[in-house]
Amino acid sequence: MTTAYSADLALFIDGAWQSGEGRDALPVLNPATAQTIADLPKASADDLAAALAAAERAFPLWRATDVDTRATILRKTAELLRQRAEEIAVMMTMEQGKPIAESRSEVVGSAQLFEWCAEEARRMYGRTLVRPTGARSMVLQQPVGPVALFTPWNFPLYLMAKKVAAALAVGCSVIAKPAEETPGCTTALMRCLADAGLPAGVAQLVFGDPAMISSTLIASPAIRKISFTGSTVVGKHLMRLCADNVTQSTMELGGHAPVLIFADCDLEKTLDLVVPQKFRNAGQVCVSPTRFLVEAPVHDAFVRGFAERTAGVTIGNGLDAASKMGPLANARRPDAVAALVEDAVAKGANLAVGGARENGPGNFYRPTLLAGVPDAADIMRVEPFGPVAVTRPFETFDEAIHIANSTPFGLAAFAFTENGRRANLLGDALEAGMVGINGFGISVADAPFGGVKQSGFGSEGGQEGLASYCVTKAVHQV
Missing domain, CATH: 3.40.605.10 (Aldehyde Dehydrogenase; Chain A, domain 1)
Structure with missing residues (x-):
């Protein structure tokens, strides 16, 4: 090459x-x-x-x-x-x-x-x-x-x-x-x-x-x-x-995609899907999964599995075949991402992994997971457009939908569940131009791509x- x-x-x-x-x-x-x-x-x-x-x-x-x-x-x-x-x-x-x-x-x-x-x-x-x-x-x-x-x-x-x-x-x-x-x-x-x-x-x-x-x-x-x-x-x-x-x-x-994780999903399989997707293109994706709303009984297990996989993401020059995540595209982005992470931690979020720039030249920021992020944190309303995922638990279906729809954005939304009836309800209830159930394949040549709200x-x-x-x-x- x-x-x-x-x-x-x-x-x-x-x-x-x-x-x-x-x-x-x-x-x-x-x-x-x-x-x-x-x-x-x-x-x-x-x-x-x-x-x-x-x-x-x-x-x-x-x-x-x-x-x-x-x-x-x-x-x-x-x-x-x-x-x-x-x-x-x-x-x-x-x-x-x-x-x-x-x-x-x-x-x-x-x-x-x-x-x-x-x-x-x-x-x-x-x-x-x-x-x-x-x-x-x-x-x-x-x-x-x-x-x-x-x-x-x-x-x-x-x-x-x-x-x-x-x-x-x-x-x-x-x-x-x-x-x-x-x-x-x-x-x-x-x-x-x-x-x-x-x-x-x-x-x-x-x-x-x-x-x-x-x-x-x-x-x-x-x-x-x-x-x-x-x-x-x-x-x-x-x-x-x-x-x-x-x-x-x-x-x-812009978007700020919610991902609803229900307790009946295959958690290990779901984690194997969502972590690579979150850090694809260093999170610089308009439909990047960012706000992980996790049903309370599996929230802690989800955070542990997400953190373990995130720690294993190799970052480096994109021309190196071993690199799974490259730098952010311009010099402004690491500082903008860092400010959102620092605000969330100051307001009570748990920094599970990452949360820092990488030493050396280039615009590298480590893959990051913030767990239990409160609604008051800026990152719950502001799209990070970087390698940061946030989680918070939910108790009921209606609560999850309320949180998912609470931002001004409505580009993409995702959900993972094995309940067919729930999947149908999610497709109707989520305020987004595109909804992915148990997968992320929403940008394809023969399907419309676009959002609602802002x-x-x-x-x-x-x-x-x-x-x-x-x-x-x-x-x-x-």
Whole structure:
């Protein structure tokens, strides 16, 4: 396996790669070493104007392109992602920090998204309404227009692929603005699209000042929709910007996922599932299981088993095959996580394991378990977005549901029980856009992904994800 950072970073506008030429640049840091590994060109106002013009010009041509041609390009993109998977995975790990095995899985998952959208685009059906003889009424699904796509650094390739594949599949042109922390792997995705034969102007890639880019793109009447994945705070700001032009939006925002552990579950099997899931991507997952609500009779046993497994999680550089958890993605995160842990301990939580930064370079924070965390602790309301799990016991089903639903967030929720009747009730009672019962497999190509309450609105993935890039039109003929 090569460990060299091989990204050729550039903007992609109207079919051309652009870098240098007097543009300012941003350093790209390796979070495991804190070293600069590349310089990223920043888009200027002129670059954004060119990207908007290209997307607006290319949209009617791409919309008119038959679905078989669009599908062929998406399938070729998936093929190229698979061929280049190792190179892309290394770039992702060096930029983001996650273990190389997780990066490889993310590339494969991204290819699967393109393959699924290529096929599902053929099934964007409308419907015909019943009318008298000689009259017709049709309901059509048509692409909304040029779209702006904003994606974060925690799953940089997969989240960009989820948006781009769906938008292109239904006939939209796109301007993608991924995170500046992880530009190499997202640039590699755009290179796959270009090499697959995507026409010039159908997709652009820009990096730079996030506030300047978002305000410029959303203010343009050329942009008919945005899709954003990120924090609730930023999502609210972008929604305000969208109001001026009544621009459609899909918002996949923060979460604080509860996990309800009932005494009738297979506790050892459950622990073997939940601990690796909690520390996947160092807990930097919007649907990461965090608030473990454990039925009182098994709470202490759950804490012991969780702590034992947590102590065995090997942390280190993601390129080391022995590492099961890498660093946090940026230098701000360890301090933010530490502040939440210290607050919880000060208010009565028991620090069962972890709770400290790792010595040496890089943004490492030890896998941490806080047991018996009181409601007053900030971490019960604030998503840690890091390698911290918290527990508290409950006595009754209604109490567990009340605690689970007590935050403003509602992205994902999980529960472990062998009682079928209880499982049905949990699916109904938990306030979340996605519920996992006895497992964590909720992010798949053919299912909708999205939240409720302050976790956002709209869905990505599944038929609902493709439909989100369409407008509905009724045509009546007499």
